Amino acid sequence: MSGRVRGKRNVLVAGPGERPYTQNQYEPATCRIVNEFSDHHRCHGFAMSTYDVDDRREYYRIEDTIALEFTLLSGAAAHSSDVLHDASPLFNLLSDLHLMDFESQHLLRHISERDRTLANYLKVINKRIDLLGQAVAQSLLRDIGLPRKVSLSEGGISFNNAQPVPEYSHLAIKMVLMPQALGLLLRARVVHCSQRADGQYEIGTEFEALTDSQRQLLARHILQRQALERRQARE
Template identity: 75%
Template structure:
């Protein structure tokens, strides 16, 4: 099933979310690796790598826990310290990326508004910081639709390209956590208070 089916069926579950987002068009043959020389790009790459390494090492921590609980507990404390450093980096990056904005997010792509139209087929480097865990991801996407709105903005729809398995799973985990949070909030609103 494709995300562009005529009857508008979706391959991935989509959520409405508020995230920090920065995007730029890629030149022909350019990669989205963020290899710019500015310190913000270097910090963003560091944050992104921290989260990917954390995700990729989770199975190792489970194996260590089975063999040596004391060592596993110590490594969890170290991991929490690194997470705190990552959150500090993320908050400093939010100043450079800009204020959080409403997006539609799935494992397959991201939709957002822009003050200018972007040509279909344009490849983008997209930096996102997912909150509240301050998860930074640098992704490559292609524009699949760009439609004008009544307020002068444009609705831009993109499809991610060449996601690693770790990136896809981090997106999926964030989406599942957001879904669970939205369900809890809906239950709290609908349940009568004593």
């Protein structure tokens, strides 16, 4: 992969264990910027707006509307890298459904190569499970509250809040991404908190200790949103 920038020539390469993105895949390679001093980078035609200085990563950021709530982590929980689990069995069920679906996709592709009829049947079963997941999500949305506008990337999430949140504090962010009803409970660190003209506070966070599955699920959701926006722009 290669990228064009002003001033200096950069080379974009896929990170360890990551696959190059193609237009018919929902699993993009994360682009690594070899030269960190350039003032503008592009990857596969998409502008990258979130920059991780420590890891030299940039992520494509989307505007989205999701159900979201968060809690402050303290003590050992704030500095742990263990996967978080929610107190709600329904939310954990929703998360597990999507993780199992994601982890089984490569098996479904192998089955499709050998037995198309069986693969089609399994796809129907997956659609039924998706419908059950959406029903569970509707119940969860009533508990989490009204959806709110956010700015989301693989690297972090920004949102508005009625109260300030201390910078450098650690959060457990619980969110449901629509329309696929993807439930995620992620660790994040507050990197900025600034008051807006309307009295709300803009909270900017970066995700911490994401598993590979969580990162890939986020990437797939972001690419699906991009594809939807492009279709809507053409209509």
